[in-house]
Amino acid sequence: MRKRILTGITTTGTPHIGNYLGAIKPALNLAGPDCDSYFFLADYHALIKQTNAELIKDSVKNVALAWLASGLDTNHSFFYRQSDIPEVHELTWILNCSAAKGLLNRAHAYKTITAENIENKDDEDKAINMGLFSYPILMAADILIFNASHVPVGPDQAQHLEMTRDIAGKFNHIYEEVFTLPEAIIQHEISVPGTDGKKMSKSYNNIIPFLCDEKTLQKSISKIITNSLEPGDPKDFTNCNLFNLYSLFADEQKINNLKEAYAKGIGWGDVKKQLFNLVNNEITPIRDKYFELSQKPNLLNDLFHEGANKVRPQAKELITKLRDIVGISEIG
Numbered sequence: 001m002r003k004r005i006l007t008g009i010t011t012t013g014t015p016h017i018g019n020y021l022g023a024i025k026p027a028l029n030l031a032g033p034d035c036d037s038y039f040f041l042a043d044y045h046a047l048i049k050q051t052n053a054e055l056i057k058d059s060v061k062n063v064a065l066a067w068l069a070s071g072l073d074t075n076h077s078f079f080y081r082q083s084d085i086p087e088v089h090e091l092t093w094i095l096n097c098s099a100a101k102g103l104l105n106r107a108h109a110y111k112t113i114t115a116e117n118i119e120n121k122d123d124e125d126k127a128i129n130m131g132l133f134s135y136p137i138l139m140a141a142d143i144l145i146f147n148a149s150h151v152p153v154g155p156d157q158a159q160h161l162e163m164t165r166d167i168a169g170k171f172n173h174i175y176e177e178v179f180t181l182p183e184a185i186i187q188h189e190i191s192v193p194g195t196d197g198k199k200m201s202k203s204y205n206n207i208i209p210f211l212c213d214e215k216t217l218q219k220s221i222s223k224i225i226t227n228s229l230e231p232g233d234p235k236d237f238t239n240c241n242l243f244n245l246y247s248l249f250a251d252e253q254k255i256n257n258l259k260e261a262y263a264k265g266i267g268w269g270d271v272k273k274q275l276f277n278l279v280n281n282e283i284t285p286i287r288d289k290y291f292e293l294s295q296k297p298n299l300l301n302d303l304f305h306e307g308a309n310k311v312r313p314q315a316k317e318l319i320t321k322l323r324d325i326v327g328i329s330e331i332g
Helices: 017-030 053-069 087-096 101-105 108-119 130-144 155-174 214-222 241-247 252-263 268-294 299-326
Strands: 003-010 035-042 078-081 150-153 183-186
Touching (some): 003 017, 003 130, 017 035, 017 053, 017 150, 035 053, 053 268, 053 299, 087 130, 087 155, 087 299, 101 108, 101 130, 101 155, 108 130, 130 155, 150 155, 155 183, 214 268, 241 252, 252 268
Parallel strands (some): 003 035, 003 150, 035 078
């Protein structure tokens, strides 16, 4: 059976170097001629945390352009916006009516917030909306609407796939075998250090921009924190933010050369210069493509419309079948 690989793309903010290395490149590498690849922008998921409409619109635009500029080929994959597929939300309700609340109680995001509330002696459900609580069902609907066979996830996201399998399995047991139980493609987690050494994240304000001009990229790299060792002093490359980030872009020969340079006392400024050149060389064609695509105002709407036209017939076919299975089809 031909693989059907589905990747959800979160529409919060603009991708940074950590997103590029940890999500964009690995997902695009999985797309090949031996499988059907589905890439969707999870804009309804963004409503869980973001209430600023303009920021959501900007994020959808920037995230979509980033993936396209990085090599997402819409001629050989399905690329669509979640909000353009209303059948996803009809499926969400159908799944809501069979999914166990106890399963949702065990979702990591929900448990983390309730634990913090209890620790702070607040109401257990303080600041928790139903979107946050039930998002695993929407996520399951995203996957099951096209009966994806494989979904790439990081180790910390494996629970999402297990919950989807549980939800689909219970529905199949109650009614009939209609859903494929998706398999997780566990991707090696890449820990990309930010400018302060912590994992690169917008919440830590330590990111290195991905689609910026050269001057901004160079300025961001220059802010990476180092120790006070002077040029000429031998340096330890282990647990070094600069070296770790460099290693994510360099080949083995370049990595070994930098190890030798550390032992000989290379200055931090020179290391940052080498890192900038390495990163800049890789992302320059992506950045140029991004700015080129940004000048085409109708591009994304056209692609979203085309993508929805490709996948909605599949979604409608499944929903028609499900309506009949659960007893809400036309009476004849």
